[in-house]
Amino acid sequence: MEIFISGAGIAGLSLACLLAQSGMSVAITDPNLPDTCPDNTEHGTRTAAIMNSILPVYEQIDILDDIKSYSTPLESLRIVDTPAKHFKKPIERVFHAREINEAAFSWNVPNNYLLYTLLKKARTLDTLTLIPRDKVIGFTHHPAHITVETEKNGKYQCALLVGADGRRSFVREHAGIKVNETEFNQTAITAILTHSKPHENISTEIHKPGGPFTMVPLKTEGNNHYKSSLVWIETTPDAQRISHLSKSEITANIQSLSHGYLGNIELENMIQQTSISTMKSKKITGDRIALIAEAAHTLPPTGAQGLNLSLRDITSLKEILIEGKNLGSDLGSKTTLDRYENARKHDIALRSKSTDILNQFIKQDSHFHHAVRRGAFSVLSDIQPLRETIMKKGFK
Numbered sequence: 001m002e003i004f005i006s007g008a009g010i011a012g013l014s015l016a017c018l019l020a021q022s023g024m025s026v027a028i029t030d031p032n033l034p035d036t037c038p039d040n041t042e043h044g045t046r047t048a049a050i051m052n053s054i055l056p057v058y059e060q061i062d063i064l065d066d067i068k069s070y071s072t073p074l075e076s077l078r079i080v081d082t083p084a085k086h087f088k089k090p091i092e093r094v095f096h097a098r099e100i101n102e103a104a105f106s107w108n109v110p111n112n113y114l115l116y117t118l119l120k121k122a123r124t125l126d127t128l129t130l131i132p133r134d135k136v137i138g139f140t141h142h143p144a145h146i147t148v149e150t151e152k153n154g155k156y157q158c159a160l161l162v163g164a165d166g167r168r169s170f171v172r173e174h175a176g177i178k179v180n181e182t183e184f185n186q187t188a189i190t191a192i193l194t195h196s197k198p199h200e201n202i203s204t205e206i207h208k209p210g211g212p213f214t215m216v217p218l219k220t221e222g223n224n225h226y227k228s229s230l231v232w233i234e235t236t237p238d239a240q241r242i243s244h245l246s247k248s249e250i251t252a253n254i255q256s257l258s259h260g261y262l263g264n265i266e267l268e269n270m271i272q273q274t275s276i277s278t279m280k281s282k283k284i285t286g287d288r289i290a291l292i293a294e295a296a297h298t299l300p301p302t303g304a305q306g307l308n309l310s311l312r313d314i315t316s317l318k319e320i321l322i323e324g325k326n327l328g329s330d331l332g333s334k335t336t337l338d339r340y341e342n343a344r345k346h347d348i349a350l351r352s353k354s355t356d357i358l359n360q361f362i363k364q365d366s367h368f369h370h371a372v373r374r375g376a377f378s379v380l381s382d383i384q385p386l387r388e389t390i391m392k393k394g395f396k
Contacts, residue, residue: 001025001129002331003321004148004158006136006171008033010048010111011293011310012164013118017061018318020128024325027156028122029131030165037120044112045190045272047216047229048307049074049203051106057311066117072217073104075201080259082208090259094202108203108216108229136161136170139289146288146332160332161289162317167279169295175286179279182356186211186276187239188301189232192218193254196263198226204261210234211276213257214301228262230254231301232271239273276300280352285341288332290317297348299355309351316343 003019005012008030016028050058050071058064075098081091097105122128131154138149139161148156163171172179199217206213211233218227232254234242242250247267255265279298284291293310320339324331 001027001156001158002325003027003160003162004029004146004156005162005164006030006148007164007166007169007293007295008119008130009164009166009293010115010118010307011314012162013115013122014057014061014311015162015164015292015314015318016128017118017121017125018057018314019321020122020125021061022318022322022325023127024321025127025129027129027131027158029134029136029150029154031133031135033130033132033134034119035132037123038116041112041116043110043192045192045229045269046111047108047218048111048114049106049108049216050311051308052102052104054308054311054315055107057315061118061121063117063121067109067114068107070113070219071107071109072219073201074106074108074203074217075104076203077105078202078204078261080204080206082206082259104201105203108218110218110229136165138174139171141287144330158332159288159330160321160336163289163291163295164293165295167294167298169291171289172281172291172295175289177286177289177291178282180282181277181279183275183277184300185236186233186300187236188274188276189230189234189239189242189271190274191230191232191254191271192268193228193230193262194266194268195226195228196265197261199228199262204258206257206259208257210238215258215262226262227268232257233276233301236275243271243273278352278356280348283341284313284344284348285337288337290337290340292317296344297352299352305351305355309348312347313344316340 002024003026005016005028008028012028016026019026055064058067077095079093097103122130134150134152134154136148137151140147145157145159146161148158148161161171163169165171201217203217204215214231215228218229220226247270250271251265251267258265277298278300281291281296284296292313296313297309299306317340320336321331324336329336
């Protein structure tokens with residue numbers, strides 16, 4: 001076996017499918033990996049806006065048409081800086097993908113549906129071994145390979161172990177790789193909304209104290225059955241207070257914060273909450289180990305960079321491993337892993353820092369922060385060359 005992947009979430013399965021399609025022998029395990037592929041899956045409250053530049057990953061896996069069948073193109077982005085005690089009028093700007101000759105900035109994809117599509121594809125690939133309902137509990141290094149041990153007494157010899165097992169990655173921790181982590185005292189509230197006005201494929205991001213309130217278009221089902229996903233960031237104490245409200249009280253809060261952009265709003269299901277932090281691994285490689293996705297970094301949802309950053313890891317690692325295989329190189333060698341480390345470290349550092357700064361700046365409620373935010377927002381959005389540059393860079 002050439003590659004063993006710990007973690008069968010979106011990132012792990014995406015990498016597994018890419019490598020197996022290239023002819024590599026790959027195994028993947030996860031405690032939540034089912035024994036058989038279910039007939040269908042629930043929508044869930046979590047979605048991800050996958051940028052156009054990242055979509056070729058799923059074209060290579062040959063599932064892009066399936067993904068687009070249940071996803072929504074984000075053709076425009078509306079940003080609103082809300083009135084506050086310092087300023088009485090909102091500032092609103094709408095950015096259109098067509099301004100930079102794109103049909104859409106990104107596609108809003110329900111996470112559960114994407115995971116289900118990947119799982120179905122994985123089960124068709126001959127060189128991919130799925131190890132259901134198991135997990136890595138240890139590994140032993142050898143000069144020419146690494147032996148991976150799983151909870152169900154499995155032992156697998158491979159050239160490279162990939163940690164795709166999330167922010168509390170066992171692979172990372174067991175390899176002794178340290179992280180830098182920042183807690184924000186913020187919580188992301190997610191839900192699915194139904195609403196009376198069409199969203200017109202416009203994602204609406206409303207800046208307010210505590211964090212942004214973002215309504216992202218979902219696929220319309222039937223006549224006038226409009227839906228959007230909600231990512232509502234609040235300070236953790238406020239989020240805890242909201243969690244104790246009734247469904248009707250939470251709906252009233254959402255209705256008020258939405259400023260009528262989507263008309264009358266109803267909650268399709270109850271909210272879910274996730275604490276927000278930034279984590280960046282000090283290294284993304286170890287002795288015959290590579291880290292991807294949230295095992296290597298986690299970001300706040302501000303700016304929709306999380307999954308896109310993970311898919312950039314996958315693209316880079318896949319290209320390096322395929323090139324190494326074609327050249328007959330050791331896929332777990334220090335030379336191979338140094339290439340991956342060097343290819344990814346600057347992009348991860350830049351996007352982690354910029355997302356951190358953006359999140360911190362949006363949530364502030366002082367007169368100074370409001371004034372600077374509004375001034376910068378107006379300049380960047382109203383001067384055409386700057387406006388186009390921001391759109392191109394922001395959605396790359």
